Amino acid sequence: MRRSTLSFHNIRLKNKMLIMYFFAVFIPIVLTNVIFYIVTIENVKKQQMDDSTLALQQINSEFKRIIDEAVGISSSYYTNLNLNLFLETDYMSDIEYIERHYNFLRNLNQTNPLNPSINSIRFYTDNQTVIYSGGVYPIDSLEQSIHFEDELTKSNGSQILIDTPSNKNLETFSIIRNLDYFYKDKQKFVKVEINSSAIRGIFNNVTFKGDVYLLNERGEIEYTTNRFLTQMDKSINFNQINKENNQVTIRTKLDSGSYLKDWTIVGTISEETMLTTVNKSKLFIFLLACINFLAPTIIIVVISRSFLIRLQRILRHVKRMEKQNFELIDDQEFEDEIGQLTSEFNRMTKKIKDLINDVLLVNIQNKDLEIKRNRAQLSALQSQINPHFLFNALETIRMRSLMKEEKETAKIIHNMAKIFRNSLTWGRDFVPIRDEINLIISFLEIQRYRFGDKLDYEIHVDESTEEYKIPNMAILPFIENASIHGIEPLKENGKINLSISLKDNLLTCVIKDNGVGMTEGKRKQLLASLKNEEDIGENVGIKNVYYRLNLYYPDQFYFNIDSHLDYGTIITIQLPLQIDSQINGNLEKNLYFIK
Known part of the structure; x- marks a missing residue:
């Protein structure tokens, strides 16, 4: 049966008390x-x-x-x-x-x-x-x-x-x-x-x-x-x-x-x-009326407060239960109906809390196993750096070194040593932008050694951003992808631009190349594949970075690929400025809720 909206039961208890006071005390005393x-x-x-x-x-x-x-x-x-x-x-x-x-x-x-x-x-x-x-x-x-x-x-x-x-x-x-x-x-x-x-x-x-x-x-x-x-x-x-x-x-x-x-x-x-004579008695009549008002008013206020405050406290705790806050009511257990209701609420809350703790204990054990599995998967993602360019570079260095002696050979070998050294330090999840840029320069110098005049690059980094930390090798895979898939198919005049700036508390990184680019269909397919975390498949480097950014910055980072066939590709990444404790907290939270 539908409940009537005009029912007296729909009126709040406080308003009911006011109505009772108005009609049972105020009006009779005034009259x-x-x-x-x-x-x-x-x-x-x-x-x-x-x-x-x-x-x-x-x-x-x-x-x-x-x-x-x-x-x-x-x-x-x-x-x-x-x-x-x-x-x-x-x-x-x-x-x-x-x-x-x-x-x-x-x-x-x-x-x-x-x-x-x-x-x-x-x-x-x-x-x-x-x-x-x-x-x-x-x-x-x-x-x-x-x-x-x-x-x-x-x-x-x-x-x-x-x-x-x-x-x-x-x-x-x-x-x-x-x-x-x-x-x-x-x-x-x-x-x-x-x-x-x-x-x-x-x-x-x-x-x-x-x-x-x-x-x-x-x-x-x-x-x-x-x-x-x-x-x-x-x-x-x-x-x-x-x-x-x-x-x-x-x-x-x-x-x-x-x-x-x-x-x-x-x-x-x-x-x-x-x-x-009556006018002289006005003060007495007024005082008598005040006494008639004050006495029942004080009694009603004291009595109404004795249960309104406690009922409101119970209501607040009930609403908190919706947010999984099972806090007990810290109040003396009185013998009236509200006191009994408070006691029953505390007993019910304790039972629900104990039941949830028992169920959560089993869920936590299952989640712990799942977290370990996700960490193993993350380690696997981090270790899947495409080694093809290293082998190609080493082969080129070997052939050139046999044909003639050059100082640049030593430089290339030095850059290779930096990259290998960084690949062996995965324990550092975050590195300063300065270190990431040094690694990118080493990689681009090796690539320019391979491609000769076909590859050129420019790097613009605001000095104010050099000390901010970002995930290790968060930019390098995109540089690698631009050089191999964008510039390498070209015959000449390939160029890669990297800019890092700070605006509105957002760290903005733009990687731009004038390579062969990709079709709109392939671009949409690549963006859609980033949403599927179960299958690594192709584009391991890009997916690796995207998954790690999603773990570190859930719903807080911006990622976009803009590409046109024969015109090149632009990759834009925006990251919030966070301290290490916030980042680690986000990482733990994401590892806990990954299904």
Whole structure:
């Protein structure tokens, strides 16, 4: 059955842990803290609303109490017959008025109980026989100080006026009442002025955290704690003031008799102020959320690391087995499932390693025999130097030496001695290029002695390459092949060019002759025969060199033959620059894996 690509089993274990953490820890904690914060805000807002409403009701009650006290005082004067007679009487002289004032009005003020909420009590009359002093004032001064002249002229005993000054900064309230209960011949009024400090004490309630407004029946502000409006010199409607968008408004109606009918006390408070307590608790909520995050996060990380790291270690070792690296897991054997898996993996790895060692032991013995066979074959290849040119050269030297005595004979014999000496030193696998060039020169001198003017040669070797080592007699077989198969069939003007240079860390050797060359088919056949190492056959010298280069430089050297019939042949060899240890290592490796 085909496995579904969307299966949960295809997700890596680390990602599964992240998904579990996200849905089981992160989201629940975030939702819990958000819901807790929202619920807390709503509860605090509700509690603040209740507290603010109670505070506003307390302001309402305190203000009505002061007003009622002032009204009660005015009522006591309203029903006082002696006071009405005092203000209604026409005095014959000033002395008579002063005595009456001293005996009645002064005693009246002293007998009334002291009320701290009352600032002063004044009497106004249009009686021309009284002296306006000592708490008695002309009616004209009252008309100039109040707002309700029309109401005042119409007022009777059943009407009480609340007077507020035009300058709201004075913060004074007065109760004005017409004293016409007994006599109505003259106008008489009592004005009870309320103490401004008592008003401020009521409205500046510390438990209410916003601004308080006292509104009359027309919605005009008579008093406010808003510091931006306390300096106003005229009445302003409450609806005309700018309010914040997040501002909460609380209203409570005074409704204290006819004199405060339709008067209201309004409180405004911003949500930010209401949530001050919550804002102070933000740090605590944040710390609580951090603890809720950190505690499960640390636990999950510790637990996940306890098996993720060990599982990844097991996975790495399993992947190494693909590269025949049977390394044991160096870890304490724990008792959980991963620990048991580690122990079983180590036991399995040890068994596989032991089994491979047993099998390899037999293979190594077989390979050892094969290596010895390949070494014998290599020795046979190295010893298969074509001796024909030596015999021909020696025969030529012998014939010339019988006919005449020449110094060049000694030179040729000397060159032959060099070649024989080198053929006897196969123990040196690698020789400096300088030694290889000396051997080639000896060979070419012998060949030029044989062919006379028919053979010429040029050798160009970079001085920087003379000390680099190459396989022994790696170039000479190609020189021999060029002279015998390329130049010897010619009648004259045969030439061999040899150049050795160093470029891009590659040692480049080019052997070029202008001999008879070969056909394209023969060239391809020669290159194809080089791939068959089992059959030496013809071209022993070239194959010998190619096989040895393949052993020393596996897949690291370049070899090419370029030849055209009647135009000559070019052989190009490129070798990497390697030290002896690298070369010997390549040789051993190739000898080991030759089949």
